[in-house]
Structure formats: C-alpha cells, structure tokens
Amino acid sequence: MKKDSQYDLNIAKLASKTHHFAFELGRAFFEQFEQNLIQDGQLHADVELTKTDLLITLDFHIYGTVRLTCDRSLDEFDQPIDVRHSLRVRFGDQNLELDDDVLQITPETQVLPIAQHLFDYIGLAIPMKKLHPRFQNEPDENPDADTKLIFSTRQPGDPEDDDEGTDPRWDALRNLN
Template sequence: MKKDSQYDINIAKLADKTHHFAFDLDRAFFEQFDQQLIPDGNVHADVTLHKTDRLLTFDVDLRGTVRQICDRSLDDYDQEIEAHEQLLVRYGDREMELDDNVLQITADTQTLPFAQHLFDYIGLALPMKKLHPRFQNEPDENPDAATKLIFTTRQEGDDDDEDDSDPRWNALRNLN
C-alpha cells in the first residue's frame, strides 16, 4: 500500500473529547492496496473518535457499494455493504496489535494511519458467497448438501442382513 496522509488521523492535536471524521472511499482508495478482492467501490465511512487520556475509541460506520465478481457467472456486479465496527487504541510502552480490534501505541505517536483499517472493515462486510443479484433469490439445488453428512460402509446393493458381517462378531453376539 502506498502512503497516503488523506486517511491518517492526527491524534496528537486533538483534545480529549468526541471528534467526527468522514471519508469517501472510491477507486483511488482501493487502488492503493495490492489486491484483487475489491477493484472498485463507492463507500462512505463515518468515523467517530472518543478520545480520553488513556484510550481512543473509534466507531466506524460504512455504507456503500463495492464492485465484486459473481462466484457463479463471473459477471461484475455492485455489492451493497453496511457495517459498524469498533477499534480500540490504548497507550503503552511500544506499538503492537493486541487483538483484531485492539491496538497499542506509544504516547509520542502523532498520527494513526487509518486506511488499512477501513479497507479491512470493508472486506469483513463482504459476504462469503458472492452472487450476482439475479442469482440471490434462487433456491439452492440441494439445501441440505452443505449441512448433511452421511457415512456408511455398506455398498449399494448390499442387503441389511447381519449374515454379511464379519464372522468373528457372531460368537460375541451369542454371549448373554
């Protein structure tokens, strides 16, 4: 990803209160990243920062559409997304990622690069199964196929008789 200060948040100059930021993410934003997941889009991000002396809480609301490729037909289509995410940033002795949504930064950190977080949140809002809208209302051919697992050792055509079983078990069946 190229460095772009347009999506950096200068936290050093902000007072301890609530701040609001708005970002419009378009093709230029998605081209910054070396990826094929999202080639284009038009997403509006509202970021609310609650800043205290020990913690920064970012509430991110995303709304818009991104260009996707249908898994079934390979046609391009616009996928609507809507997501709400929260990022917690605390101060510590070194910079590190503590959890998926928890970062630690040093007290002398001036700016927080936010572009990667916005891109990741958009990626998380995408459905796993990408279907063009014309396929989304079609029922699955076999709805139980993905959730039902059947295991059997019998071959088709085998009878259900116990006589075909291993003869070593017959002696055990007679024990009472």
Template structure:
C-alpha cells in the same frame, strides 16, 4: 500499499473529547492496496473518535457499494456494503497490535493511520459467497437435481428391510451367527 496521509488522523492535536470525521472511499482508495478482492467501489465512512487520557475509541460506520465478480457467472456487479466496527487504541510502551480490534501505541505517536482498518472492515463485510443479484433469490439446492447423494447399504431394487440373503457374499454369513 502506498502511504496516503488523507486517511490519517492527527491525534496529537486532538482534545480529550469526541470528534467526527467523514471519508469518501472511491476507486483511488482501493487502488492503494495491492489486491484483487475489491477492485473499486464507492463507500462512505463516518468515523467517530473519542479520545480520553488513556484510551482512544474509534467507531466506524461504513455504507456504500463495491464492485465484485459473481462466483457463479463471473459477471461484475455492485455489492452493497454495511459495516459497524469499533477499534480500541490504548497507550503503552510500544506500538503493537494486541487483538484484531485493539491497538497499542506509544504516547508520543502523532498520527493514527486508518486506511488499512477501513479496507479490512469493508473486506469483512463482504459475503463469502459472491452472487450477482439475479442469483441471490434462488434456493441453494434444487430438490430435483440428480447430483443429490443418498447413502444406502441395501442393493438397488431391494425394498425389504433385511434384503435377499442370496446376493450377500458368503464370507459375511459367519458374522450373522455371532449373536
């Protein structure tokens, strides 16, 4: 990833109160990341940062669209993205990621880079199954499909519960007497 300071927040100069930031994430933002999950998009990010003496709470409100490729037809389409996430940043002895949404930074850290977090939250908001809007209202299973598998232990055409004993392998007859 190329370093772009446009998505960094200078926390050293911020007072202990709530601050609001807005970012427009466009094709240039997604091109920074060496990936093919999201080739381009237009996402608006409202970031609310609440700074206290010991903790920084960063709330992300993301909404917009990203370009995706349909898993079924391979057609490109715009996927709507909505995400509301929270990142907790606490002060400690060293810089480390404690959990998916909890970071620890040293008190002398000057900036908080948000680009990777913004990208990750957008990626998490994408559905696992990427379907073009023309396929999204179709039912998942076709009840008339021939590919539906039904397991049975009876031979085909046998409609009785016990079945016909003449078709059974004679080696199994000894097991019937074990009651």
C-alpha cells in the same frame, strides 16, 4: 500499501473529547492496496473518535456499494455494504496489535493511520459467495446435502467393496501395516 496521509488521523493535536471525520472511499482508495478482492466502489465512512487520557475509541460506520464479480456468471455487480465496527487504541510502551479490535501505541505517536482498518472492515463485509442479485433468490439444488459429488469412477450397479476379485498380492500389501 502506499502511504497516504488523507487517511491518517493526527491524534497529537486532538483535544480530549469526541471528534467526527468523514471519508469518501472510491477507486483511488482501493488502488492503494495490492489486492484483487475489491477494485472499485462508492463508499462513505463516518469515523467518530473519542479521545481520553488513557484510551482512544474509534467507531466506524461504512456504507455504500462495492463493485464485485459474480462467482457463477463472472458478471460485475454492485454489492451493498453497511458495516459498523469499533476499534480501541490504548497507550503503552510499544506499538502492538493486541487483538483485532485493540491496538497499543506509544504516547509519543503523532499520527494514527486508519486506511488499512477501513479496507479490512469493508473486506470482512463482503460475502464469501459473491452472487449476482439475479442468482441470490435461487434455491439450492439439495439443501440437505452437505457436499456435492462432482465425479466418481464407480459405475452404477458396482458393489461398494468388491474384495472377491482382488489380487492376493494386494491383500498381502494391506497386511503390512
């Protein structure tokens, strides 16, 4: 990722109270990251930062659309995104990521970069199966089946286990276990 101060919050100059930040996330934002998941989008991010002496709480609300490619038809479509997420930042003796939602920074830290967090929250909101809206209401062929059989070498009518016609040398090899 390229360094971009537009998505860095200067926490050293902030007073201990609640602050509001707004970001517009488009093609230029997604080009900062070396990835192929999202190439374009029109999103708005509202970040509410509450600073105290011991803790910083960031509440993210990201909404808009991202441009995705359908897994079935390879057509591009706009996927709506509306995600809310919280991040806690505590002060400690070194910079660490303690959990997905908890960071530790040193008290001397001047700037808190949030671009990667914004990107991660957007990425987590994208469905695993990216389907164009025209395919989303189609019923599954067999909703009770856990998996689909794509290819089988068995012919219809073949017995499941045909041990009668096997070569005895193979039977000897099976007994080597």
